[in-house]
Amino acid sequence: MHVKIAQDQAVQVPQKGRDKTTTPPHVVIVGGGFGGLQAAKALRRVPVRVTLIDYNNFHLFQPMLYQVATGGLAPSDITAPLRAVLRKQRNTEVLMAEVTGIDTREQLVYMDKQTLHYDYLILATGSSNNYFGHPQWEHLAPGMKSADDALTIRRMVFSAFEEAEREADPTQKCALLTFVLVGGGPTGVELAGNIAELAHHALEGDFRCIDPGMARIVLVQGPKHILPGFPPSLVHRATKELQRMGVEVRTGTHVKDVTESGVMIGDEHFPAKNVIWTAGVKASPASKWLQAEADNHSRVKVLPDLTVPGCANVFVIGDTASLEQNGKPLPGLAPVAMQEGEYAASVIADAIEGKKIQKPFHYFDKGTMATVGHSYGIVDVGPFHFDGMFAWLLWLLVHIMFLIGFRNRIIVMLQYAWTYITYQRGAQIILPSDAIHNPRK
């Protein structure tokens, strides 16, 4: 273990070995994202004691994060306080803490100031941005994984227009109005479409010295096509839609360098002050904590029952796990994480009841959808694939349904309706206010 704890720091003394006659088994879940929260909920009627640990005090609904980044929603509209969600689940407690390491032999989870003993452990720590060996690009090209990330991008986008309005040098003005999105997955596509819409519609008439419509939005994708995984016909039409919205789509080319002044894409230099990174993810340090075998995205290679080889009581789920189904790796999607959370909880429930045989995890793919711009989406469900306004509406309805909390659903629905009708966005604010001189702060 790379983490040492001083015993006097351990506020809560680890409970080594439990009294089986009185204390129910302790399930520790690390991470309150889609997988971790689903696992916690699935354990509500199981005779266990659950502790859910997260660095944040909220669950984040990542699929709508692009709206926070482009000023359409507030972070609080798509988050739910973990304590409120699990308030009535009396066998469960929530800890807002940072996990720093795990000891699988002693069954301990190390945190800042505290250590916990577990009987079962579920690691659902998600993923972070992958700069493929170029960590120095991170502060120049923020990613889009957390609420903080989305607010950083919001500051960057709106500050760019503000600074361009005041900039006299035409070259600098152009660079301030150039947005390069690295990565053509759903997040990159959503952001590109929404920044284009912002420039061409939401900010129209707001400035006196620049025309926001002059903004150049470039979407860069390494593979031949954007939106990998979607049927070619939908990809083709989504690409056309992006181009119609004013997005330059560059596929089959890679980012060679990111600097203060711009991006090197293939052999071409793009002067750009705004670079957003959605090109890749890498798993959180769970594999290091466990000293377990990982794939090339640092995801822990798990067994078909989602446990770690050699640790039958340690599960890894969601973006942190690497598992193949039908010869293909499972994608890093919310439904995968949720089904894995549900499955891990059921394995634990069965083990406690003394049942032993359990079918391996099987992901049931209900289909995928993506949104591109103001009212254009694509849907790929079984034999059906279609695009356009109806696909967008379906995307919206399904996602609002999966949002946690009645209040959030109403507020988000209203704000999408507002943006749909007026093209305006309700959260175009730059905070903290000293960010103008350093939009990436």
Add this chain to the structure above:
Amino acid sequence: MHVKIAQDQAVQVPQKGRDKTTTPPHVVIVGGGFGGLQAAKALRRVPVRVTLIDYNNFHLFQPMLYQVATGGLAPSDITAPLRAVLRKQRNTEVLMAEVTGIDTREQLVYMDKQTLHYDYLILATGSSNNYFGHPQWEHLAPGMKSADDALTIRRMVFSAFEEAEREADPTQKCALLTFVLVGGGPTGVELAGNIAELAHHALEGDFRCIDPGMARIVLVQGPKHILPGFPPSLVHRATKELQRMGVEVRTGTHVKDVTESGVMIGDEHFPAKNVIWTAGVKASPASKWLQAEADNHSRVKVLPDLTVPGCANVFVIGDTASLEQNGKPLPGLAPVAMQEGEYAASVIADAIEGKKIQKPFHYFDKGTMATVGHSYGIVDVGPFHFDGMFAWLLWLLVHIMFLIGFRNRIIVMLQYAWTYITYQRGAQIILPSDAIHNPRK
């Protein structure tokens, strides 16, 4: 002038002396709060060129800031982008910039990277927190003037409960659950009432190791009574209501010291990790910029037409101005600032038309109101003063009416209704997420 500009930094070369036959007079307004925005709007049909400068890209509706601080609203719910508000006012432009100085002889406004020439200047730069000669208290006891401030207090309040949940030492736990509000004006009262409500209702059942209802909320006020300016009967009933909600009201006593471990109030030490400062305001550095006479709150002493002695084309309005009416100083309220903005604009319009005689500024007091807690308010309008649920409702309706933007009004109304019905708050999130170890970050 304490500010020097290098000519090569001045992106926009100052327009020294304008061609009177073609260019309309240039009115520069510094500050997009209630006063500045009102002045800009009032100039929409006047043959002038208006530049509104603000450090933020938004107008903030301060009367509802306490809801942001206590997790009821998102900052974007009570802000309106200045550009969007003034989009259709073609004689007006908005600059997001920091003013660093003013030269009244050359009629110049200095900003970071830029300098502007003015024909008329309206300073509406507002106020900041006044620590009465103890600047070292500022980082220990944040104030409540800006959106940033409100987010800092939100982080502090919610992190305090999170840390108390994990704290083993009972003394530390108590200090984490003690909230001291310094200042018994409307802001201190609103915050005290809302933190009490949070502790006793919104967070009920959320924690396993602490009872949020154990929280101690202390409101400290130097004068004999809270809510100065309100009729004694209303003050008496509001005090009773606060006490009913669980707030300790300490009047006629002063804060002697603020440290990491607590507050010294009179001769009594309160161990407290959460201190919020609403005790006083001081005006922004406008008086220094102008080298003009100021009162003991740094407010510029203005003439009855709101101009600065010796500068007939420089107006100071709102919290930055010091003016007496009927022998009493005008209070730092939104209606005062708005009426002053309106007046300054009318003086400029008259001057341009060649009219010279203008009545001195007169503040028309429509009455004052305050909100205390979940559904209790006080109203003092002419001969009428009443308190309770109806007063609260009136407060809410009047304030929603004054909010800018249809979207904001709907969203805020819904969220108040939601909190009223469920006692829950929609924005209980701690951001940025690395704030747990340093809630005041």
